[in-house]
Amino acid sequence: MRLQPVVSGGASSTDALGDRANGIDVNAVEVRFPNGYYGLKQTSLNISAGTFCTLLGPSGSGKTTLLRAIAGLVTPSAGTISIGSREVTSLSVQARNIGFVFQNYALFPHMTVAQNIEYPLKLHKWSQVERRVRTKEILELIELPHVAERAVGELSGGQQQRVAIGRALAYRPSLLLLDEPMGALDRRLRQQLGSDLREIQQRTGITTVYVTHDQEEAFILSDKIAIMDGGEILQYDTPAELYLRPNSRFVARFLGEANIIPIDNLNHTSAGAVLAMTALGEIPLAAGSRGEVTGEPRSIVLRPEDLFFVKAETRNDDWSPTISVRIEKELFLGSRCLVTVSNQAGNTLLVECNKSEVAPCGADAWVTWKRTSAVLINR
Ligand SMILES: Nc1ncnc2c1ncn2[C@@H]1O[C@H](COP(=O)(O)OP(=O)(O)OP(=O)(O)O)[C@@H](O)[C@H]1O
Ligand SMILES: [Mg+2]
Structure with a gap:
């Protein structure tokens, strides 16, 4: 033919x-x-x-x-x-x-x-x-x-x-x-x-x-x-x-800066909440968290612009727990700053903010994020 x-x-x-x-x-x-x-x-x-x-x-x-x-x-x-x-x-x-x-x-x-x-x-x-x-x-x-x-x-x-x-x-x-x-x-x-x-x-x-x-x-x-x-x-x-909503570490990292926090295990509480055990402590996962995972999520992805500095430890159902950190490094990029912070165990996070929000290097600070901005991935 x-x-x-x-x-x-x-x-x-x-x-x-x-x-x-x-x-x-x-x-x-x-x-x-x-x-x-x-x-x-x-x-x-x-x-x-x-x-x-x-x-x-x-x-x-x-x-x-x-x-x-x-x-x-x-x-x-x-x-x-x-x-x-x-x-x-x-x-x-x-x-x-x-x-x-x-x-x-x-x-x-x-x-x-x-x-x-x-x-x-x-x-x-x-x-x-x-x-x-x-x-x-x-x-x-x-x-x-x-x-x-x-x-x-x-x-x-x-x-x-x-x-x-x-x-x-x-x-x-x-x-x-x-x-x-x-x-x-x-x-x-x-x-x-x-x-x-x-x-x-x-x-x-x-x-x-x-x-x-x-x-x-x-x-x-x-x-x-x-x-x-x-x-x-x-x-x-x-x-x-x-x-x-990246579906994997690779996509999350390929498309910009991403904090990827591995989940050691998940605890399902009697009240129906889900707590992820991580190197940053216990992180509650909100029902509206982004990302569709089939099976158990393995990591939480947080974009640096979704993290915030707050003045003190705060508790609110919309927000994740505040994490106590030290300012390690500041990268000034003009319209924004990329700040590396670390917790006591030495785990680092990248926070994006305005220049005016950054404490000097070596200072202590508190970091948090809206629960719904956490993306769950399983690969
Ligand atoms: N004719 C070929 N014989 C054997 N391997 C090949 C051949 N053509 C491509 N490959 C291999 O297949 C893979 C994919 O190649 P491809 O050219 O599609 O990559 P690419 O994504 O376009 O990369 P780049 O961004 O460098 O152009 C590479 O590992 C390449 O070495
Ligand atoms: Mg090519």
Whole structure:
């Protein structure tokens, strides 16, 4: 049987920007390299149509491998991948109709901006009229009509990257995949281009999978983020949910500063309360504590900004017990301070506060937090 392309070319088949939204379903996909190494271990991910999804994780965690599997550049050893309602696991790269942007742009430096954008349309055998109309639309979308006739080699890095994004979108791909597309650019330009990319994505509504190591970039751009480590997706959720309700130590630590307090054991009192025994003492867990744990929680996660200095030992059902600490170190970061404190047994906590709230190093202090800001995790 000859497999049909997912979407055939032709400017007349869709509306002005024309990119149709397709979801992606990665179902129990495993990628095993010829040397026996697993680049992806039994990975499932369901990205709804129109989502800006970021794959975020340390180097070697499998981000590029997952992106390549979606693109058809690497063949899964198990599992299936669907784009829209069509299973594409055994389709060629071309038949998947995907727009790519890689770190090194891969533009043709001697061709003009317009010729670069038009190139994939020629490959897809669009007519001259269709190509001219579409190239103009794309130049406007990426806000570069004024440099249409310049050779791309004469453009700045940021402009070249916009051309690469425009070229990837030109033939109306069903998905846009970007692998660290801004890695080579400086921070200010990355921010500018990031917001340009997000705007282009929102205007076209194209489902986008974006790879980065940069947590801040991921938070700013994404509808949803998949946190990856060791060839697995640990958690897939909105930036806020990931930050507020990490499901593991790794996710909690990867997305910012976190106090992780191991639970030695749990005591269930006759009154129905649950007390966690920890190195910081007995910590009551509130019914509304964040985090869904199946089985017994192993640790409590507290973000430094959820901890407070208080003047004296206080008791209140909304708050955890106050912990007696000594100020060890203060890191002044301008708008806020990160303060390391330790209890008598030498266990440390990180507290975020305003400069005016910090006692001098060596001073004694009391620290507490709202019971409901504790997140329970079991791995
Ligand atoms: N062709 C290959 N053969 C064998 N192992 C590979 C191959 N390609 C990648 N790997 C390994 O698979 C793992 C995942 O690689 P991948 O390129 O997906 O990581 P990544 O998350 O994109 O990392 P980075 O942030 O450094 O780009 C790594 O340990 C890598 O060494
Ligand atoms: Mg990579």
